[in-house]
Amino acid sequence: MKAIELKNDIYWVGAIDWAVRDFHGYETPRGTTYNNYLIIDKEITLLDTVKYDFSDITIKNIKSVIDPSKIKNIVINHIENDHVTSIDKIMDLTPNATIYITEKGKRGLDRFFDTSKWNIKIVNTGDTLNIGKRTLLFIETPMLHWPDSMMTYIKEDKILISQDAFGQHIASAVRFDDEFITCDSMSELEDAVIDYYANILMPFGQLIKAKIADIQKLGLQIEMIAPDHGIIWRTNPQKVLQMYLDMANGKTNLSVSIIYDTMWHSTEQMTLPIMQGIKDEGVECKVIKLRATPMSMAIKDFWKSRGALIGTPTLNNIMYPSVAHFLTHLRGLRPKNRIVGAFGSYGWGGGAVKEAYENFNRMGLEIFEPGLQILFKPSFEDETKCYEFGKEFARKVKEYHQKF
Numbered sequence: 001m002k003a004i005e006l007k008n009d010i011y012w013v014g015a016i017d018w019a020v021r022d023f024h025g026y027e028t029p030r031g032t033t034y035n036n037y038l039i040i041d042k043e044i045t046l047l048d049t050v051k052y053d054f055s056d057i058t059i060k061n062i063k064s065v066i067d068p069s070k071i072k073n074i075v076i077n078h079i080e081n082d083h084v085t086s087i088d089k090i091m092d093l094t095p096n097a098t099i100y101i102t103e104k105g106k107r108g109l110d111r112f113f114d115t116s117k118w119n120i121k122i123v124n125t126g127d128t129l130n131i132g133k134r135t136l137l138f139i140e141t142p143m144l145h146w147p148d149s150m151m152t153y154i155k156e157d158k159i160l161i162s163q164d165a166f167g168q169h170i171a172s173a174v175r176f177d178d179e180f181i182t183c184d185s186m187s188e189l190e191d192a193v194i195d196y197y198a199n200i201l202m203p204f205g206q207l208i209k210a211k212i213a214d215i216q217k218l219g220l221q222i223e224m225i226a227p228d229h230g231i232i233w234r235t236n237p238q239k240v241l242q243m244y245l246d247m248a249n250g251k252t253n254l255s256v257s258i259i260y261d262t263m264w265h266s267t268e269q270m271t272l273p274i275m276q277g278i279k280d281e282g283v284e285c286k287v288i289k290l291r292a293t294p295m296s297m298a299i300k301d302f303w304k305s306r307g308a309l310i311g312t313p314t315l316n317n318i319m320y321p322s323v324a325h326f327l328t329h330l331r332g333l334r335p336k337n338r339i340v341g342a343f344g345s346y347g348w349g350g351g352a353v354k355e356a357y358e359n360f361n362r363m364g365l366e367i368f369e370p371g372l373q374i375l376f377k378p379s380f381e382d383e384t385k386c387y388e389f390g391k392e393f394a395r396k397v398k399e400y401h402q403k404f
């Protein structure tokens with residue numbers, strides 16, 4: 001691999017991770033990339049590093065353009081391990097370089113490395129760094145998605161180095177959106193954006209809107225958005241900005257996800273008439289069995305639908321563990337603008353459906369009540385109840401969807 005030019009004298013020097021499937025628990029079936037960028041100017045500047053196991057690769061890529069000892073400035077936009085843990089290797093090659101980082105970023109960096117001998121400059125929103133023909137503008141983006149996060153805008157080239165925002169977990173032979181949609185497809189790229197947003201950025205919708213508004217107020221013209229993972233947006237960067245705004249504003253499909261688990265298939269049997277009821281109301285429906293589906297995919301499918309029905313049998317008075325796991329994960333992501341209900345089979349005292357509703361209440365979601373509980377295996381009459389339950393839920397979903 002070698003460096004790839006984004007614009008004149010601005011290079012991608014990152015690494016492709018074809019093999020990663022478990023990214024801090026997030027399933028990444030397409031792998032990912034760790035993107036970082038090198039600018040050749042009067043002061044040679046590196047924007048971000050990569051995950052530690054890939055330090056040799058980024059160094060090789062940098063060497064394909066320039067001797068790394070000539071790097072004068074290193075901008076660290078985000079201190080998460082996948083972006084910062086090869087900085088020591090880079091600093092070994094250019095010990096006099098200056099690191100530009102936010103104050104919170106510096107505090108974190110000090111926990112990973114002995115930074116006592118490194119030159120470090122703290123930057124705030126609006127600060128600029130002139131590197132010769134170019135000026136870098138720093139924009140702090142706290143909690144998008146860590147407190148230290150920032151973006152760097154290359155003024156003359158109109159490139160926004162956006163760190164994790166606008167990224168996707170895609171390992172590909174190509175670097176740019178136009179290339180990707182030729183060898184894969186736009187819908188695959190969009191799906192990867194939604195997947196990343198749902199699993200990482202869902203809690204931060206309000207911040208996303210505010211930050212995009214700030215960027216618009218600054219009047220920055222953006223010709224390219226270069227994130228720290230996946231494909232670079234050079235054809236139509238406005239597309240991903242609009243996708244983020246839409247998701248932050250609650251836009252999603254008029255559809256339902258049935259997300260369930262089962263021990264002896266009774267709850268599973270309930271999914272079929274429920275699904276039929278939903279479809280007969282003209283609403284699309286997708287059914288996801290939790291133990292057969294990676295958590296991050298179930299989260300994405302939840303996010304892609306206006307409504308979700310959670311199916312759980314009762315085990316020892318409470319929800320089935322995989323369902324509890326899913327709802328705990330979902331609660332951390334602070335979902336909004338979705339309507340939910342629950343159903344499931346039980347054998348005696350029940351308890352799982354009630355507990356699912358307790359979870360929904362804690363999340364502050366729009367709730368469809370009452371839930372549906374069936375004793376052991378659903379009878380023919382029970383299946384009719386399931387069908388009506390699905391129909392009624394779909395009607396409520398359609399009504400709720402009008403608000404958006």
Ligand SMILES: Cc1cc2nc3c(=O)[nH]c(=O)nc-3n(C[C@H](O)[C@H](O)[C@H](O)COP(=O)(O)O)c2cc1C
Pocket residue numbers: 261262263264265266267268312313314315316317318345346347348349350351375376377
């Ligand atoms: C280990 C075990 C514990 C159970 N605990 C309860 C319970 O506490 N309360 C209850 O109502 N049913 C309990 N059940 C019964 C199940 O909820 C019942 O068999 C139900 O139909 C299972 O639904 P499923 O086929 O979708 O897994 C238990 C079942 C098993 C296997």
